[in-house]
Amino acid sequence: MxxxxxxxxxxxxxxxxxxxxxxxxxxxxxxxxFWLTPTYLVLASQIAITGLFALSLDLILGxxxxxxxxxxxxxxxxxxxxGLIAKWGWGEPLSGLLIAAAAAGVLGYVTSFIIARxxxxxxxxxxxxxxxxxxxxxxxxxxxxxxxxxxxxxxxxRLLGIFPFDLYGYAAYSYALAVLVxxxxxxxxxxxxxxxxxxxxxxERAVRMPAIGASSVAHIRMVYTIAATMAGIxxxxxxxxxxxxxxxxxxxxRSADVLxxxxxxxxxxxxxxxIGAIIYLIARDQFxxxxxxxxxxxxxxxxxxxxxxLPNGILGGLARLVPPRWSRA
Amino acid sequence: xxxxxxxxxxxxxxxxxxxxxxxxxIELPQGERYALIGPNGAGKTTLxxxxxxxxxxxxxxxxxGADEVTSxxxxxxxxxxxxxxxxxxxxxxxxxxxxxxxxAVCERRGCAGVWWRNLxxxxxxxxxxxxxxxxxxxxxxxxxxxxxxAYGQQRLLEIAxxxxxxPKxxxxxxxxxxxxxxxxxxLFSVIADLSRAITVLFIEHDVNVVFRFARRIIVMVGGRIxxxxxPREIATDRRVRETYLGGAEHA
Numbered sequence: 001m002x003x004x005x006x007x008x009x010x011x012x013x014x015x016x017x018x019x020x021x022x023x024x025x026x027x028x029x030x031x032x033x034f035w036l037t038p039t040y041l042v043l044a045s046q047i048a049i050t051g052l053f054a055l056s057l058d059l060i061l062g063x064x065x066x067x068x069x070x071x072x073x074x075x076x077x078x079x080x081x082x083g084l085i086a087k088w089g090w091g092e093p094l095s096g097l098l099i100a101a102a103a104a105g106v107l108g109y110v111t112s113f114i115i116a117r118x119x120x121x122x123x124x125x126x127x128x129x130x131x132x133x134x135x136x137x138x139x140x141x142x143x144x145x146x147x148x149x150x151x152x153x154x155x156x157x158r159l160l161g162i163f164p165f166d167l168y169g170y171a172a173y174s175y176a177l178a179v180l181v182x183x184x185x186x187x188x189x190x191x192x193x194x195x196x197x198x199x200x201x202x203x204e205r206a207v208r209m210p211a212i213g214a215s216s217v218a219h220i221r222m223v224y225t226i227a228a229t230m231a232g233i234x235x236x237x238x239x240x241x242x243x244x245x246x247x248x249x250x251x252x253x254r255s256a257d258v259l260x261x262x263x264x265x266x267x268x269x270x271x272x273x274x275i276g277a278i279i280y281l282i283a284r285d286q287f288x289x290x291x292x293x294x295x296x297x298x299x300x301x302x303x304x305x306x307x308x309x310l311p312n313g314i315l316g317g318l319a320r321l322v323p324p325r326w327s328r329a
Numbered sequence: 330x331x332x333x334x335x336x337x338x339x340x341x342x343x344x345x346x347x348x349x350x351x352x353x354x355i356e357l358p359q360g361e362r363y364a365l366i367g368p369n370g371a372g373k374t375t376l377x378x379x380x381x382x383x384x385x386x387x388x389x390x391x392x393x394g395a396d397e398v399t400s401x402x403x404x405x406x407x408x409x410x411x412x413x414x415x416x417x418x419x420x421x422x423x424x425x426x427x428x429x430x431x432x433a434v435c436e437r438r439g440c441a442g443v444w445w446r447n448l449x450x451x452x453x454x455x456x457x458x459x460x461x462x463x464x465x466x467x468x469x470x471x472x473x474x475x476x477x478x479a480y481g482q483q484r485l486l487e488i489a490x491x492x493x494x495x496p497k498x499x500x501x502x503x504x505x506x507x508x509x510x511x512x513x514x515x516l517f518s519v520i521a522d523l524s525r526a527i528t529v530l531f532i533e534h535d536v537n538v539v540f541r542f543a544r545r546i547i548v549m550v551g552g553r554i555x556x557x558x559x560p561r562e563i564a565t566d567r568r569v570r571e572t573y574l575g576g577a578e579h580a
Binding site: 007008009010012013014016017189190192193194195196197198200201204205207208209210211212213214215216218219222226 | 381383402403404407408412413414415419420421422423424427428429431432433435436437440441442443444445446447448449451452454455456458459471472490491493494
């Protein structure tokens with residue numbers, strides 16, 4: 001099989017999924033903060049976590065065309081799950097993270113039955129409503145969640161039994177980055193799979209899907225569950241690396257922020273969410289140092305400019321400079 | 330009865346007071362080439378929508394072969410071989426033609442839900458999709474995004490998507506709509522060359538095309554089947570001349 005030369009259609013698909021040098025350079029660059037900006041590792045781990053969250057939104061929004069304004073529900077659910085497990089005495093990070101992932105995945109699976117039946121404005125309102133509902137439930141269940149004071153008493157054990165979560169964020173960034181890389185590999189595989197092609201079909205023309213014998217509803221349920229699981233992992237990481245959980249993890253602001261990041265970076269581009277998170281969080285760190293009140297003024301301006309002039313986000317704009325069109329050999 | 334590929338029994342459909350299908354009963358024998366003609370608003374597209382499940386009939390039943398499919402969802406009917414194309418291009422603008430047809434092949438083969446394997450793993454599906462595009466003379470542009478294809482090519486891609494589902498019955502809703510006369514003849518010769526295992530019904534306004542490519546013709550007027558017969562019978566039918574062919578000349 002290896003010796004047989006691949007046919008042209010086969011090579012076309014091989015080419016589409018090939019690793020680009022720029023991708024490898026990007027992932028190599030994620031290691032640089034350890035040496036270049038060791039005092040910013042806490043911020044770097046926040047970026048990795050938020051990038052993972054944005055990646056999970058990209059799976060449903062960028063690929064399947066499902067607009068959500070309540071994606072923080074799964075992030076926060078994973079966050080509280082991971083936090084509560086540690087508070088109740090099981091501080092082992094990896095197993096705690098798996099449990100958080102499973103919990104968010106189950107929540108995603110259950111809600112996906114409603115999500116898959118709606119589109120467009122109705123979907124935005126349903127996801128928004130669901131997010132608000134969960135945030136308020138967490139607020140009122142203060143005996144469990146600590147309410148507005150946040151969840152206190154989260155104590156994590158050492159990572160792999162060796163590395164303590166230190167104040168400088170060495171362990172936090174290493175951990176968050178490793179999980180991000182694994183999740184990214186999974187997302188990349190998903191996008192390049194037959195299922196990824198089906199998702200793009202739903203995004204491009206949902207009404208055509210039944211006419212080629214496709215069950216869009218089953219596809220949407222599956223991707224929504226996967227995205228919720230991934231969001232739960234991101235939330236769990238935040239709880240574990242900061243050893244606290246606040247109501248903000250479930251809040252509307254977080255759902256809106258992650259949407260903004262994804263649109264800025266470029267939805268449907270796999271790296272869009274991560275690039276968006278990097279730009280957004282670094283800009284916030286810098287701008288809010290200058291003038292904290294007016295930080296959203298600049299984000300608003302940037303958002304309008306990007307949507308007006310780069311409708312496919314910053315990555316979409318850059319991609320136009322180097323069209324990756326496959327040329328027939 | 331067993332040689333019927335598709336049959337309907339007494340399909341009724343009304344929107345408010347507007348009757349769009351009135352006791353429609355059709356029978357398509359296996360492998361036949363049928364044209365469905367009638368003036369605008371006669372209910373031709375509605376009939377395709379009713380047969381494929383995109384509209385629910387108020388009354389009546391739909392049979393594919395010996396099986397009743399009246400209560401099945403559109404996607405389930407497609408999986409059983411009851412497939413349609415659309416009058417207006419209903420394609421995937423940013424998928425290449427090869428990607429779109431590969432998607433349809435994957436859906437039929439049941440691998441479209443697989444997210445843990447790369448697409449090139451399914452080489453047979455890719456080759457099958459490419460072969461369909463080659464057979465429709467789309468090979469040269471199959472790597473381009475659908476939105477960049479010429480209009481006539483997009484009409485062919487509509488048919489390619491349908492073929493990828495391995496249809497038993499293919500319902501073509503004005504396959505040559507908006508295509509220049511010369512290309513339309515070419516497009517219909519592609520349809521005429523389709524395997525005899527596929528039963529074809531097409532809606533078409535151009536009477537010359539209809540008489541050239543259909544073995545039998547169904548005439549619809551006002552949601553009813555007016556008459557069904559061979560092209561010769563239809564051409565000489567007095568009612569058809571009065572209500573349809575005559576009217577078309579004035580239009």
